Amino acid sequence: MPRDRVVIVGAGVAGLVSAFALAARGLDVTVLERGAAPGGKMRQIAIGASQIDSGPTVFTMRWVFDELFAAAGKNFADHVRLRPLDLLARHAWDERAQLDLFADEECSVDAIGDFAGAAEASRYRTFCRDTQRIYEILEKPFLRAPQPSMGGLIGANGFRGLMQLPQMKPFSSMWSALSQYFHDPRLRQLFGRYATYCGSSPFKAPATLMLVAHVEREGVWSIDGGMHGLARALAVGARSLGATIRYGEEVSEVLTSCGRASGVRLSSGERIKADAVIINADVAAVANGLFGSNAQRATAALPPRARSLSAMTWSVVAKTDGFPLRRHNVFFSRDYAAEFDDLFGHDRLPHEPTVYVCAQDRESDAAAISEEGLLVLINAPANGDRHSYDKAEVEQCARRTFGVLERCGLQIHRRPEATQVTTPADFNKLFPATGGALYGRSSHGWTASFQRPGARTRIPGLYLAGGSTHPGPGVPMAALSGRSAAASVMMDLGSISQSPKTATRGGMSTR
Numbered sequence: 001m002p003r004d005r006v007v008i009v010g011a012g013v014a015g016l017v018s019a020f021a022l023a024a025r026g027l028d029v030t031v032l033e034r035g036a037a038p039g040g041k042m043r044q045i046a047i048g049a050s051q052i053d054s055g056p057t058v059f060t061m062r063w064v065f066d067e068l069f070a071a072a073g074k075n076f077a078d079h080v081r082l083r084p085l086d087l088l089a090r091h092a093w094d095e096r097a098q099l100d101l102f103a104d105e106e107c108s109v110d111a112i113g114d115f116a117g118a119a120e121a122s123r124y125r126t127f128c129r130d131t132q133r134i135y136e137i138l139e140k141p142f143l144r145a146p147q148p149s150m151g152g153l154i155g156a157n158g159f160r161g162l163m164q165l166p167q168m169k170p171f172s173s174m175w176s177a178l179s180q181y182f183h184d185p186r187l188r189q190l191f192g193r194y195a196t197y198c199g200s201s202p203f204k205a206p207a208t209l210m211l212v213a214h215v216e217r218e219g220v221w222s223i224d225g226g227m228h229g230l231a232r233a234l235a236v237g238a239r240s241l242g243a244t245i246r247y248g249e250e251v252s253e254v255l256t257s258c259g260r261a262s263g264v265r266l267s268s269g270e271r272i273k274a275d276a277v278i279i280n281a282d283v284a285a286v287a288n289g290l291f292g293s294n295a296q297r298a299t300a301a302l303p304p305r306a307r308s309l310s311a312m313t314w315s316v317v318a319k320t321d322g323f324p325l326r327r328h329n330v331f332f333s334r335d336y337a338a339e340f341d342d343l344f345g346h347d348r349l350p351h352e353p354t355v356y357v358c359a360q361d362r363e364s365d366a367a368a369i370s371e372e373g374l375l376v377l378i379n380a381p382a383n384g385d386r387h388s389y390d391k392a393e394v395e396q397c398a399r400r401t402f403g404v405l406e407r408c409g410l411q412i413h414r415r416p417e418a419t420q421v422t423t424p425a426d427f428n429k430l431f432p433a434t435g436g437a438l439y440g441r442s443s444h445g446w447t448a449s450f451q452r453p454g455a456r457t458r459i460p461g462l463y464l465a466g467g468s469t470h471p472g473p474g475v476p477m478a479a480l481s482g483r484s485a486a487a488s489v490m491m492d493l494g495s496i497s498q499s500p501k502t503a504t505r506g507g508m509s510t511r
Contacts, residue, residue, distance in 0.1 A: 003026060003027055003028040004027050004028065004275045004276070004493045005027070005028045005273065005274045005275050006018075006022050006027050006028065006029050006030070006274060006275065006277070006278065006489060007032065007263065007264050007272055007274040007276075007277050008029065008030070008031045008032070008278045008280060009032055009251045009254075009264065009277065009278065009279045009281060009291070010031075010032075010033060010040060010279065010280030010466070011031050011035070011038040011039070011040065011231075011245060011247075011280070012038075012039065012041060012466060012467075012478065013039070013040065013042055013230070013234065013478045013482065014280045014465035014466040014467070014469075014478040014479065014481045014482035014485070015031055015040070015280030015465060015466075015482065016031070016038060016231060016234035016235055016482070017068060017234065017465075017478075017479045017482030017483055017486070018278050018280065018465055018482040018483070018486045018489075019031050019238040019243045019245070020068060020072065020234055020237055020238040020241065020243070021068065021071070021482070021483055021486035021487075022243075022486045022489060022490070023241035023243040024071060024072035024073075024241050025486075025490060026242075027489075027490075027493075028242075029238070029242070029243040029244065030243070030244045030245075030246065030274075031238070031243060031244065031245040032246050032249040032250075032251050032264065032272075033245065033246070033247050033248075033249065034248065034249060034250040034251075035247065035248075036247050036248060037228075037231075037247065038231040038234070038235040038245070038247075039055070039227075039228050039231035040231075040280070040466075041055040041056060041431070041438065041467070042055045042056055042227050042228055042230065042231050042475065043055045043228065044226060044228040045315040047316070047317045047373070047418050047419075047420060048418065050317050050373045051226060051228070052315040052317070052360070052373045052374070052375055053226040053227045053228065053358065053360050054313060054315045054375055054420075054422065055227065056227055056474065056475050057227060057358040057360065057375060058216075058220060058328065058475075059082070059220065059222070059223055059227065059230070060215050060216060060218070060219060060474075060475075060476055061215060061218075061476035061477075062076075062082070062219060062221060064480055064483075065080070065230075065479065068479070068483065069237070072237070072241060079233045079236070079237060080223060080224075080229060080230055080233045081223070081224040081225075082221040082222070082223055082224075083221060083222045083224070083363070084219060084220070084221050085103065085220045085221065085327060085328075086103055086107075087101075087102055087103075087326050087327075088100075088101045088102060088103055088216050088217075088220050088328065089326070089328040089329065089330055090324075090325070090326045090328070090329045090330070091190055091329075091330045091332065092323070092329070092330070092331050092332070092409070093186055093331075093332050093334075093408070094407060094409075095407070095408060095409040097115075097186065099111060099112070099115045099186075099190070100326075101190075103216075103219060103220065105125075105128055105217060108124065108217075109121045109124055109125060112124050112187070116182075116184040116186070116187060117184075119183070120182060120183065120184050120187060123181050123182055123183075124181075124187075126181065127181045127182070127191070127210075127213070128213070128214070130181075130210075131210045131211055131213045131214040132214045134208055134210060134211045134214070135211040135214045138211065142471065143471050143477075143480060144480065145470075145471075146454050146455055146456075146488060172206070172207040173202070173203060173204060173205065173206065173207065174192055174195050174203075174205045174206065174207045174209055174210060175192055175202045175203045176207070177210065178191055178192055178202070178207075178210070186332070189332055189336050190330075190332075191210065191213055192336065193330065193354065194209055194210065194212035194213060195209050195443070196309065197209075197212055197473070197474060198308065198439050198442075198443045198472050198473050198474070199307075199308025199309035199310075199379075199382075199438055199439030199440075199442055199443075199473065200308060200309070200439075200442045200443040200444055201340040201344055201442075201444065202336075202340070203337065203340055204340075204344070204442075204444040204445065205442075205443045205444060205448075206443065206446045206448070206449070208449070209443060220328075222327060222360075222363070226360060227475070230475070249266055250266060250267040251264045251265070251266055251267075251291060252265055252266060252267045252291070253291060253292035253294070254277055254279070254291045254292055254295035254462060255271065255292075255294070256294045256459065259460065260459065260460040260461040260462075261276065261295075261459055261460070261461035261462040262274065262461070263277070274461075275461065276461050276462075276463065276489045276492070277461065277462050277463070278463045278464070278486075278489065279291060279295070279462070279463070279464055279465070279466075280465045280482070281431075281466060282433065282434050282437075282440060282466065282467075282468045283299050283302060283440060283441075283452075283453055283464060283466075283468040283469060284301070284434050284437075284440075284468070285432055285433045285434070286298055286299055286464070287299050287300060287301040287302065287433075288301065288432075288433040295459065295462060297458060297459070298457035298458050298459045298462050298464075299453050299457055299458070299464065300453075302440070302441055304382070304383075306441050306444075307382040307434070307435055307437040307441070307442060308382065308437045308438065308440055308441060308443075308473070309343065309379045309380065309381070309382060309437065309438065309442070310379075310380045310381060310382040310383075310384060310424035310427055310428075310435065310437055310438055311377050311378065311379060311380050311422070311424070311427070311438060312377070312378050312394075312397055312401070312421070312422070312423055312424070313376065313377045313378075313421070313422045314374075314375075314376040314398070314401075314414075314419055314420070314421055315373075315374075315375055315419070315420045315421075315422070316373070316374045316375075316376060316412065316418060316419050317371050317372070317373050317418040317419075318371055318372070318374060318412050318414050318415065318418060318419075319370065319371050319372075319412075319413045320359075320374070320410065320411065320412050320413070321410075321411040321413070322409045322410050322411045323405070323410035323411075325359040325362050325410070326359065326362050327359055327360065327362045327363065328356075328358060329356070329357040329358075329359065330355070330356055330357075331354065331355040331356075331357070331404050331405055331407075331408045331410070332354050333352040333353055333354045333404065334352060335352065338350070338351065338352075339351075339352065339353060339354060339379075343379055343381050344381070344442075347381045347383055348381060349378075349380055349381070349393075349397050349400075350379070351400065352400060352404060353379065353400065353401055353404060354378065354379070354404075355376060355377070355378055355401055355404050355405055356375075356376070356377045356378070357374055357376050357377075357410070358374065358375040358377075359372060359373075359374055360373055360374075360375070371418075374412065376401065376402075376405075376412070378401050380423070380424050380436070381424065382424060382434065382435040382436050382437035382438075383424060383435055383436070384423065384425040384427055384428030384429075384435050384436030385425075385428045385433070385435040385436070386435070387424070387425065388425055389423040389424065389425050394421055394423060398421075402414075423436075424436030438467075438473070439468070439472070439473035440452065440466075440467055440468025440469070440472070440473060443472070449471075452468065452470040452471075452472060453469050453470065454469065454470045454484070455469065455470075455481065455485040455487075455488040456492075461492070463485045463488055463489060464481075464485065465478075465481045465482045465484070465485040466478055466481060466482075467481070469481045
């Protein structure tokens, strides 16, 4: 009996997860990736002998991948070596004001007490309890749902669901909710930063996004070989299950026949037939016609004003002095409201940014022996399709960015030949039609989370996956979207009865 054929456009994490899940159920899967390697936004930049993670750097919600591998008869831990982080992140406001958050709640309580007083430590306990409750309410009816709605969210638990609505705080902004938990503005700033995990402003995002704090307390891991190691493991795993992955192949058009997706045409002219097509690309690329006029009508266009944040990044190999870096470090601006007013109100780089530094080789407080690989990142407006970012502007931004680090005691001795800058314009080239937006639609307003498209589109047989679709951006969320797309394909093709393949142990580890 011929197998159902599925073409997946893009080997980002969502596309790889879809390929993995579908190949495990016996479907004939082909992944087409225009780049030379898997990963999408989960990219690495080579500087000399170093490979710098220059996309997502935080790995959470491990259960998403444990479930994916288990469904294929595999053990995730056999293929990706993870190290749990005891210290989640180190935060600084100046040379004296520093605060560490830990995976152990009591350690964080003690640290907050030392930093801001016993009353704030007590309020943090309440914050932990409430953010856990928000996550528990939303996990099944929202995060795991193929296409959520407020009605479905409430109806999932009947009358109890209606009663739970206030606990989710959907109608409060994150900033106003945090003001009720914390009196110290630095703590509001710290936890408000979680809104930027989905490219949004804490002054406009709903308080439900505070659940990210609980997600991190549940576990943050580092991955041997960097985050790109996860992409490689997913690609190797999908291939071991029978999927084909072709790199250097650009899809120029989704083909349709009798009103449904029937395959794709490559830029080379080659046509590949399929019973279903999954596009793992930003929704904006589909809506703007980058996959042909037929696919363009599959989803609604996103207006530029609704875009999430972009970024300005420096991938660096350098010697550092002064500040005791850990793996994840955040250096805050002195005026958070002004920073986000620059970004979303004036569509410009912030005068004084908050700076994230990933020191990917750091596992402890031990001083770096020599030069180390760093990703330095600030938030930027998603205007890369209408603003060029010339050398003078990039240099001015660098002075402001590294000036924040110096104010907090960190010296990074950069060398031009060991530094690569990525601007919003560069991100727009990497991910066309986005303006450089890295998270799809911004999560501003209580309805934003329900405006992301689900896996199914207006065109039968054509599906969407990735961080711009439901449930949202970030590695585990994109993976959930890939699982949702795969499940929708199997349901629609009537392939649920396919027997999963049994994995053979050995030969697959990325250790």
